[in-house]
Amino acid sequence: MILIDNFKEAFGTSSNNEGIKNGYILLEGDKIEKIGSINDEDYGIIKDREDVEIIDATGMLVLPGLINTHTHAGMNLLRGYADDYKLHTWLTEKIWPFESRMNEEDIYWGTKLAIIEMIKNGVTTFNDMYFATDRVIDAVRESGIRADLGYGLIEENDGEKGLEESVRLIEMYDGYLNNRVKINLAPHSPYTCSEDYLKEVMKIADKYNSMIHIHVAETKEEVDDLVNDSGKTPVQYLDEIGLFNYHTLAAHGVHLSDNDIKILAENNVHISHNPASNMKLGSGIIRLKELLDAGINVSLGTDGVASNNGLDLIHDVRLASYLQKAVNNDPTVIPLNNILEIVTTNGAKALGNAEIGELKEGKKADVILINTHNKPAYTPDYNSLSNIFYAGSGRDVDTVIIDGRLIMENRELKTLDEDKVYDEVANRADRLSE
Ligand SMILES: CSC[C@H]1O[C@@H](n2cnc3c(O)ncnc32)[C@H](O)[C@@H]1O
Numbered sequence: 268m269i270l271i272d273n274f275k276e277a278f279g280t281s282s283n284n285e286g287i288k289n290g291y292i293l294l295e296g297d298k299i300e301k302i303g304s305i306n307d308e309d310y311g312i313i314k315d316r317e318d319v320e321i322i323d324a325t326g327m328l329v330l331p332g333l334i335n336t337h338t339h340a341g342m343n344l345l346r347g348y349a350d351d352y353k354l355h356t357w358l359t360e361k362i363w364p365f366e367s368r369m370n371e372e373d374i375y376w377g378t379k380l381a382i383i384e385m386i387k388n389g390v391t392t393f394n395d396m397y398f399a400t401d402r403v404i405d406a407v408r409e410s411g412i413r414a415d416l417g418y419g420l421i422e423e424n425d426g427e428k429g430l431e432e433s434v435r436l437i438e439m440y441d442g443y444l445n446n447r448v449k450i451n452l453a454p455h456s457p458y459t460c461s462e463d464y465l466k467e468v469m470k471i472a473d474k475y476n477s478m479i480h481i482h483v484a485e486t487k488e489e490v491d492d493l494v495n496d497s498g499k500t501p502v503q504y505l506d507e508i509g510l511f512n513y514h515t516l517a518a519h520g521v522h523l524s525d526n527d528i529k530i531l532a533e534n535n536v537h538i539s540h541n542p543a544s545n546m547k548l549g550s551g552i553i554r555l556k557e558l559l560d561a562g563i564n565v566s567l568g569t570d571g572v573a574s575n576n577g578l579d580l581i582h583d584v585r586l587a588s589y590l591q592k593a594v595n596n597d598p599t600v601i602p603l604n605n606i607l608e609i610v611t612t613n614g615a616k617a618l619g620n621a622e623i624g625e626l627k628e629g630k631k632a633d634v635i636l637i638n639t640h641n642k643p644a645y646t647p648d649y650n651s652l653s654n655i656f657y658a659g660s661g662r663d664v665d666t667v668i669i670d671g672r673l674i675m676e677n678r679e680l681k682t683l684d685e686d687k688v689y690d691e692v693a694n695r696a697d698r699l700s701e
């Protein structure tokens with residue numbers, strides 16, 4: 268049992284996002300057993316139990332673990348390799364040639380680096396689309412993080428073999444490690460997968476009840492190309508071929524018409540918004556207010572670090588909020604309460620996982636502690652949630668617990684050898700960039 272003792276304030280405990288002050292959280296196995304006040308009668312009894320490991324959370328803020336719903340973790344090997352390009356040039360002239368030189372071990376070490384970076388920024392679950400999924404799973408197992416993984420399907424690269432690989436992964440690993448690993452289907456996009464290929468993906472989704480994770484309407488060029496070829500927007504096209512009959516998480520959704528938004532809402536399509544990547548690649552600005560007003564579930568992703576260039580969800584959700592306030596000329600757009608939801612409960616919904624995203628009894632014990640001691644960002648303290656999301660950063664995350672296991676304490680990782688990962692990645696980057 269773990270007792271998170273005497274925290275300053277905990278959020279994500281109720282739907283109105285009111286924090287609980289001066290309390291404790293008891294974790295039993297992989298679940299949250301009890302959340303209470305230090306004034307409760309049983310607090311003393313719990314604290315005195317011999318089987319309890321106490322984490323002193325004095326002065327700490329507690330949140331559910333953050334959920335990053337769109338990543339390419341192996342791309343941590345490409346940080347800073349190709350900056351300041353538009354998406355098409357970036358992918359075809361820089362990223363894909365580099366990726367074609369990467370082997371499975373490179374992806375393993377790149378993924379480990381991404382996992383270190385995510386844990387250190389309070390991310391406890393990530394949804395990844397990439398290659399070498401067995402080695403990605405090794406990195407997930409060793410680190411203790413939670414992950415939803417899809418083998419990235421680009422028809423020209425993998426064809427039928429990619430579909431077989433997706434099935435193999437589902438059959439072998441969906442629900443692996445006490446449900447810490449879930450497998451989904453990850454066709455890259457409508458511009459790299461044909462209609463027939465996507466229909467094969469849908470057949471697999473049908474058989475295994477799998478989620479589909481796909482890039483959609485990221486750039487104006489992507490939309491214009493498809494409209495010119497078929498008279499349909501990517502959203503209309505995917506709807507018409509039946510893809511949205513399956514649980515779909517569409518990454519990006521930057522260039523959407525009113526009709527596209529209606530289609531997405533009617534079909535309960537989830538959007539993973541990637542503000543930093545969209546801004547850096549000059550892809551455009553998502554119509555976030557319209558999406559939320561239409562009742563669409565929007566979660567947050569970082570995308571890969573080659574287009575971000577970090578994995579700090581607290582930073583990125585602030586970007587998203589400020590950008591929307593600016594473009595809408597309205598500071599009430601994406602208020603604090605929505606910010607917390609976007610990186611927690613909305614992420615859980617996007618991944619179809621009712622066990623994560625909240626600090627509630629019976630939910631998975633994915634918990635992060637933010638250290639406010641002696642930090643300008645947390646002083647004064649009119650509103651702790653404001654300080655976390657409008658002033659703080661992922662670097663303030665002190666302790667991370669995933670599936671009831673202590674993964675980081677006092678910013679020290681318990682499961683991975685950080686220095687070894689930095690050395691490996693640096694050496695591999697030298698070889699790959701030659
Ligand atoms: C098929 S695995 C994932 C594939 O996606 C590439 N990628 C990375 N970032 C983006 C993006 O913003 N839009 C489209 N594709 C992207 C990545 O390099 C992998 O090849």
Ligand SMILES: [Zn+2]
Nearest residue numbers: 482518570571
């Ligand atoms: Zn992406």
